[in-house]
Amino acid sequence: MILSNSRKPQEFESVLPLINVIFLLLIFLILGGIFTEAELLNVHPPESISERESQNEPIQILVNQQGELAHDDRVISMNQFRQLAQLAIADNPDAAIEIKADQKVSMQKVFELMDIVRENGYANFQLLTLKI
Amino acid sequence: MQITADQKKRTLISLTPLIDVVFILLVFFMLVTEFAKFSVVSLGIADQDTVTAIEQTSSIVRISSNGELHFDGREINFSELTALARNKLAANEKHVFFIHPEDDTLLQDTVFVLDELITLAPDNVSFLREQGKGPS
Incomplete structure (x- = not known):
């Protein structure tokens, strides 16, 4: 009888590390989710060996495999992108336009965007890539 | 009297394993975890005038839609x-x-080719488009 009483707390204590680990993993996953923000379009950027860091707060445009554009959590058309570029250069001529395009998007789409950027006098056109 | 003594024993749970696990996991994740690291590649399109001016000292790397490369016309x-x-x-x-x-x-x-060339000649790489396309 005494043996059975003393065994119960030991069993409970042996489960504690497991509970700890589960809680810690849960906290980690919850916090880790902050780093990867959900994006409107599904985009897998191309891989590159480039070491250049992304600039702070550039104008970022998402381009998915189908060539759809998105900015600030809304899908935009090419005309809206043109207007956005015009407004951005009026606001800050040194601002960078950063394109986060899917690795399988056609170069035609990339060139179209580059043309619009150039039309508006931007020289700072950057392509976001994933470091290999 | 005996009941209260048992309750006291149950509340005394050692925190050592908890601290151990917390530190081990902390060190593990700090060393192992890698979040996606982004970098940027600057792109520029050459003006047609620039192309003509440096035609004699330039090479064209053509990339076909299926990824085949042609260096100055040679596959x-x-x-x-x-x-x-x-x-x-x-x-x-x-x-x-x-x-x-x-x-x-x-x-x-395109980015794979760009990476190779930019590594060798950071300032001497540009994009070229067919005439009649784009503002160039």
């Missing part, structure tokens, strides 16, 4: 690209490389 594989570019730069350090992707060429194929 090459990706591993040959670096050697060819090095040879051109050895002959003339100001040699310019124009990357000429087709409209259907994938961005990833």
Whole structure:
């Protein structure tokens, strides 16, 4: 009888590390989710060996495999992108336009965007890539 | 009397394993975890005037829609690209490389070529488009 009483707390204590680990993993996953923000379009950027860091707060445009554009959590058309570029250069001529395009998007789409950027006098056109 | 003594024993749980696990996991994740690291590649399109002016000291790397490479009109594989570019730069350090992707060429194929050439000649790489396309 005494043996059975003393065994119960030991069993409970042996489960504690497991509970700890589960809680810690849960906290980690919850916090880790902050780093990867959900994006409107599904985009897998191309891989590159480039070491250049992304600039702070550039104008970022998402381009998915189908060539759809998105900015600030809304899908935009090419005309809206043109207007956005015009407004951005009026606001800050040194601002960078950063394109986060899917690795399988056609170069035609990339060139179209580059043309619009150039039309508006931007020289700072950057392509976001994933470091290999 | 005996009941209260048992309750006291149950509340005394050692915190040592908890602290151990917390520290081990902390160190583990700090060392192992890697979040996606982004970098940027600057892109520029050459003006037609620039192309004409440096025509004699330039090479065109054409990338077809299926990823095949042509260096100055000759079909090459990706591993040959670096050697060819090095040879051109050895002959003339100001040699310019124009990357000429087709409209259907994938961005990833273009970035691979861009990476190779930018590593060798950071200031001498530009994109080239067919005449009549774009503002150039």
